[in-house]
Amino acid sequence: MSDKKKGILVLYSGSSGVGKGTIMSELLKKDNTIRLSVSNTTRTPRKGEIDGVHYNFVTKEQFIDLINNDGYLEYAEYCGNYYGTPKQQVEDLLNEGYNVFLEIEVQGGLQIMEKYPDILSVFVLPPSIESLERRLRRRGTENEDTIMQRLSEARHEIGFKDKYKYNVVNDDLDTAVNEILTILHNELADN
Numbered sequence: 001m002s003d004k005k006k007g008i009l010v011l012y013s014g015s016s017g018v019g020k021g022t023i024m025s026e027l028l029k030k031d032n033t034i035r036l037s038v039s040n041t042t043r044t045p046r047k048g049e050i051d052g053v054h055y056n057f058v059t060k061e062q063f064i065d066l067i068n069n070d071g072y073l074e075y076a077e078y079c080g081n082y083y084g085t086p087k088q089q090v091e092d093l094l095n096e097g098y099n100v101f102l103e104i105e106v107q108g109g110l111q112i113m114e115k116y117p118d119i120l121s122v123f124v125l126p127p128s129i130e131s132l133e134r135r136l137r138r139r140g141t142e143n144e145d146t147i148m149q150r151l152s153e154a155r156h157e158i159g160f161k162d163k164y165k166y167n168v169v170n171d172d173l174d175t176a177v178n179e180i181l182t183i184l185h186n187e188l189a190d191n
């Protein structure tokens, strides 16, 4: 894709358990101009997560080294772990013409908005907080303390939804996916 026009960066946030990851997998299947930036994290891998695919799983020391080398586009601490977007990978993908999604939480999202005030930004909302709690429990990947911590974080994050250009409610998966594709395609048409 090297002759293609530079791709666009998309800020994609939403509280934990809202189904962001599932929507993202569908977006990747449906539109081959989309790439997801793979973040570095100090969190331990969940069952089924693959190093280099879902995240680059790094030690706190490695994470801090890259901060000191100015290697992150943004980074944040979330529920006791560090998460960050490595700069180089995003730059390379954009230069290859891909539209790069940053699936990140709100603190990192705000840093990105400051750097790129015109960025296309999408916040995914649950139909309700109760439905979010049900989803987090159904996923079964977190213990009770972590679930409560993530729910409280979710409430806090939803408070920032109006900072994002678009809010998409994930009630029905296909509808949410198509809404985001339409948002992306409209933005590309305007560029």
Ligand code: 5GP
Pocket: 014, 015, 016, 039, 040, 043, 074, 075, 076, 078, 083, 084, 085, 103, 104, 105, 106, 107, 108, 109
């Ligand atoms: P999880 O532990 O559920 O995979 O991720 C927790 C939160 O961190 C999610 O909201 C996820 O989108 C966010 N996250 C993942 N990667 C990054 C990143 O590189 N930077 C920031 N700021 N948040 C991230």
